[in-house]
Amino acid sequence: MPRKRIINLRSFWWQIAIPVILLILPFIAPSFYVYILALIFVTALLAMSLNLALGYAGIFQFHHAVFYGVGAYTVALMLTKTSLPVWIGFIAGPIVAAALGLVIGWLCVRLTRLYFGMLQIALGSLVWAIVFKWYDFTGGDNGIYGIPLPSILSSLNGTYYFVLIILLICLIVLYLIVNSPFGSTLQAIRDNPGRCAAIGVNVRRHQLICSVIAAFFAGVAGVLFVVLERSVFPDLLFWTFSLELCIMCLLGGWFTFLGPVLGAAIIVVLRTFVGRYTEYWTLILGVTLMLLIFFLPQGVMGYFQERFKPRVKASAEGTQA
Amino acid sequence: MMLQVEAVDKEFDGFKAVNGANLTVERGELVAVIGPNGAGKTTLFNLITGQLKPDKGRIIFKGGDIAGLPPYQICKRGIGRSFQVVNLFPRLTVLENVRVSILSQQGRSINLFSPARNLATDKTTNILKSVGLLDNAEATAGALSHGDQKVLEIAMALGSEPELLILDEPTAGMSPEETLATMELIKKLASTRGLTILFCEHDMQVVFSIAQKIMVMYQGRTLIQGKPDEVRSNKEVQGAYLGGSE
Numbered sequence: 001m002p003r004k005r006i007i008n009l010r011s012f013w014w015q016i017a018i019p020v021i022l023l024i025l026p027f028i029a030p031s032f033y034v035y036i037l038a039l040i041f042v043t044a045l046l047a048m049s050l051n052l053a054l055g056y057a058g059i060f061q062f063h064h065a066v067f068y069g070v071g072a073y074t075v076a077l078m079l080t081k082t083s084l085p086v087w088i089g090f091i092a093g094p095i096v097a098a099a100l101g102l103v104i105g106w107l108c109v110r111l112t113r114l115y116f117g118m119l120q121i122a123l124g125s126l127v128w129a130i131v132f133k134w135y136d137f138t139g140g141d142n143g144i145y146g147i148p149l150p151s152i153l154s155s156l157n158g159t160y161y162f163v164l165i166i167l168l169i170c171l172i173v174l175y176l177i178v179n180s181p182f183g184s185t186l187q188a189i190r191d192n193p194g195r196c197a198a199i200g201v202n203v204r205r206h207q208l209i210c211s212v213i214a215a216f217f218a219g220v221a222g223v224l225f226v227v228l229e230r231s232v233f234p235d236l237l238f239w240t241f242s243l244e245l246c247i248m249c250l251l252g253g254w255f256t257f258l259g260p261v262l263g264a265a266i267i268v269v270l271r272t273f274v275g276r277y278t279e280y281w282t283l284i285l286g287v288t289l290m291l292l293i294f295f296l297p298q299g300v301m302g303y304f305q306e307r308f309k310p311r312v313k314a315s316a317e318g319t320q321a
Numbered sequence: 322m323m324l325q326v327e328a329v330d331k332e333f334d335g336f337k338a339v340n341g342a343n344l345t346v347e348r349g350e351l352v353a354v355i356g357p358n359g360a361g362k363t364t365l366f367n368l369i370t371g372q373l374k375p376d377k378g379r380i381i382f383k384g385g386d387i388a389g390l391p392p393y394q395i396c397k398r399g400i401g402r403s404f405q406v407v408n409l410f411p412r413l414t415v416l417e418n419v420r421v422s423i424l425s426q427q428g429r430s431i432n433l434f435s436p437a438r439n440l441a442t443d444k445t446t447n448i449l450k451s452v453g454l455l456d457n458a459e460a461t462a463g464a465l466s467h468g469d470q471k472v473l474e475i476a477m478a479l480g481s482e483p484e485l486l487i488l489d490e491p492t493a494g495m496s497p498e499e500t501l502a503t504m505e506l507i508k509k510l511a512s513t514r515g516l517t518i519l520f521c522e523h524d525m526q527v528v529f530s531i532a533q534k535i536m537v538m539y540q541g542r543t544l545i546q547g548k549p550d551e552v553r554s555n556k557e558v559q560g561a562y563l564g565g566s567e
Contacts, residue, residue, distance in 0.1 A: 181421075181437045184413070185430040188421040191410035198370060198404075199422040199481050200396035201430055209431065255412070 022164060026157040035228075038160045040268045041167045042224045047248040047260035048174055049217030054246065055254030056178055057210045058190030060117030063124030064245050066104070067215035069237025071097035071222025073131060076144045076232040086150050093226075094219030100127070101215025102208070109204045109211070112193075121239055132234040143233030153227055163224050170217055177213065178257060186210055247285070251292060253299025262301050322381075323348045323485055323517055324369070324400075329378030329388070331364055338364040339375075340541035346485065346519050346534075351511050353528045354521040356538035357561070362521040363405055365538065366489050370402045371395040382485070401483030403474035405490040411463030415454055415473055418462050420445045422480025445480075451513075452476045452506060468499040472506070479510070486510070488520035492527070500524060504531055529553070537561070 026034050046068050053061035071093040078089035104123045108116045131138045138144070152158050177183050185206055189196045193203050226232060235241065244267060252263025267285070274281040296303045326344040330337065339361040346352050354362050367373040369380055371392035380388040387395050410418050423441045424430050432440075449455040452472050457465060462473060471491060478486055491507065492500040504527050511518050522528050528535060529549045536546040539561040545552060552558055 176434045176436075179436050179438070180434055181424040181429045181432045181440060184417055184421050184437045185425065187413060188410045188418075191412050192408060194372070194392075195404070195408045195410065195477075196421075196425075197392040198372070198396060198402055198408075199477060200393050200425045201421075202391075202393050206430065 026160050031156050034156055034160050036268065036272055038156075038163045038228050040265045041163045042221055042228055043248070043264040043268050044261040045167050045170055045224065046218055046221035047245055047252070047264040048171070049214045049221065050245050051249045051254055051260040052174060052178065052186075052217070053210055053214040054249050055256075055259070056183065056190060057186040057207060058193075059207050059211060060113055061120065061211060061214060062117035062246065063120045063239055063242045064214065064218055065239070065242040066124035066127050066237045067097040067101055067218035068222045068225070068241075069131065069232070069234075070100050070127065071219025072225050072232045072236055073138060073144075073222075074219070075223045075226050076147050077138070079147050079149070079226075080144055090223050093223040094216045097219025097222060098212050098216035101212040101218075105208045105211035105215070109208045121242075124237070124242070125239055128234060128237045128239070131237060138234075141234055143231055145231045147226055147230045147232075149227065149230065159228055162227060166220065166224055170220055174217065175257065182206070182209075247289065249299075251289070251299055253302030253305070255298065256301040256305055259299050259301035263299065266300070322346075323350075323383060324519070325379075325381040326365070326369065327379045327381070329365070329368055329380060330376045331361075331368055331373060332376055337541050339368065341543065342378075342538065342541065343543045344519075344536050344546060346517060348484075348517055349515065350517055350533050351508075351531060352517075352519045352534045352536065353532035354519070354536045354538060355525070355528055356521075360538040361541040362538055363489055364541075366402065366487055366519075366521065369395075370400055370487060396481050396483075399482075399484040400487060401478035401481045401485070402487040403471075403478045403489060403491060405493055407467065407470045407474065409462050409470060409473055409477060411461070413462055414459050415462050415465065416445055416449065416458040418473060419448055419476050419480045422477045423448075426481045448476050448479050451510070452479070468495050468503075471495060472503065475503075475506070475510075479514075483516070485517045485519060488518065490521055490523060492522065492524065500527065507531070 025037065046064075050061055050064040053059040053064070074096040075089040075093040078084055078092055079086065104120060107123065108119050111119055132141055134140065153162055185196070185201055189201065189203055189206055197203050222236070225236070248263035248267050249260045250263070251266055252261065253259030270285055270288070271281055274284050292299070298306060322345060324344070324346040326342055329339055329342045331339040342361065342365050344354070344365070354365065356362055364373065368375045368388070371387070371390050371394070374389045378388065379386055382398060382400065385398070387398060410421065413421070420437065420441055423444050424437065427441065429440065446455065449458055452475060454469060454472060454476060457469060462470065465473065471493070475488065475491060478488075488507065492503050495503060507518060507520070508531055510516055532549060534546060535549055535552045537544040537552060537558050544557050544561060545555050
């Protein structure tokens with residue numbers, strides 16, 4: 001079960017070192033890096049939520065950014081247009097995103113594979129168009145700026161810890177889900193939907209539930225984005241960003257649990273640091289992707305897992321011989 | 322009467338793959354369907370288990386018409402099946418392949434938070450032991466030999482605790498020794514688990530040695546269903562199949 005052993009004993013020290021580094025970082029690193037790291041966390045959660053559908057269930061969730069954007073817009077609108085408590089906005093973001101996931105998913109699960117993805121891009125773009133054009137309500141292409149937040153989240157360090165804690169909670173919940181009976185049924189559907197039906201699994205219902213869960217966590221990421229940036233804009237739910245999310249999953253390794261985190265980190269870092277020198281940073285991304293497809297088809301994390309995993313397969317072949 | 326197929330038709334773009342097929346299976350029987358290539362055996366099985374919807378006819382299982390139901394509902398009613406072409410979850414381990422099937426049968430596939438690895442362990446182990454795959458439990462299913470994959474097919478079908486087990490050419494592509502072992506396994510499963518088994522098979526010797534009843538298909542229709550002796554002595558069958566090129 002290589003997928004379940006994310007980090008093996010050899011790298012035991014990393015399991016202590018990484019949390020410690022992440023915890024003390026705001027005290028030692030310049031605030032710009034703290035901000036970039038927080039942005040990576042938000043994007044990582046978003047990419048992981050996509051990978052639940054894409055990598056674990058094999059659902060072509062091609063327009064995942066819509067749920068991110070809708071989650072972000074929901075909390076932004078509630079904080080600027082109503083006087084409800086902040087935490088209600090924080091909860092409403094993921095719930096509205098999941099509700100949209102239910103509507104779009106309910107229509108899409110009727111179709112399979114690529115057609116699912118095409119319909120989702122179409123429906124998602126509809127949502128984008130509404131957000132983009134409805135100036136009175138969403139601010140149109142200006143978006144919404146200066147969203148008021150409680151004072152504890154006003155400093156960058158406060159934001160950083162908030163994002164980190166929410167990310168960790170979500171990671172734990174996602175880990176439980178992928179290792180639950182539901183998670184293994186999703187992986188079975190990914191490998192072979194027809195066979196899954198033959199062993200009594202209602203494939204569409206499982207795919208719909210998965211799509212809604214993925215949308216919910218995308219909504220959480222959307223809320224975190226608002227906490228970090230205090231603004232929302234229509235690009236959050238533009239389809240090219242969805243494509244970028246798919247690339248993060250592939251880049252990091254879509255058959256691994258933490259792969260999308262790595263993929264998100266790579267893309268955010270590339271965009272930030274290469275983007276500083278040239279606006280054509282996607283050129284570097286394109287070359288990276290090409291190399292990846294040829295040399296690491298399982299993604300970066302997939303490659304390392306393949307190299308360091310216990311040799312179960314080999315011994316099994318040995319017993320047959 | 323456990324399963325009754327009555328005058329079932331299925332047409333693909335003008336080609337009548339199944340054309341008036343009839344079949345009865347009594348509880349506890351071991352029934353074989355034979356026929357030359359393209360006779361419609363696999364199509365008939367796909368009609369029974371819902372992968373295809375019949376154009377005409379009735380399929381009665383335990384008193385209810387199941388024709389046209391989706392596969393997962395037919396499975397829930399008690400029909401499990403294996404496939405002619407290996408059809409499993411290649412990236413999961415052997416153990417996980419069987420466990421998914423058991424968890425689905427137990428109605429736990431939407432359980433979101435308890436670790437799957439602690440569930441249904443005894444039952445999974447039990448099934449793997451009974452088919453002889455326990456040593457390979459942790460191997461990736463896609464890495465098994467072809468023969469073992471075919472056996473895993475049967476193990477997955479057992480996971481859904483079927484009353485009627487349908488096996489589509491369970492020994493296709495196996496060596497003569499593997500074929501023999503698999504047939505012994507099927508006989509053993511039928512007796513120890515009290516299963517009713519419906520299967521189709523190419524190897525005539527195998528069929529006549531273990532089946533209690535044989536249904537012969539030819540060009541989509543049922544020629545005869547009867548005991549092996551009756552089938553062997555039937556003139557029409559001899560003309561269509563036994564005396565033919567195969």
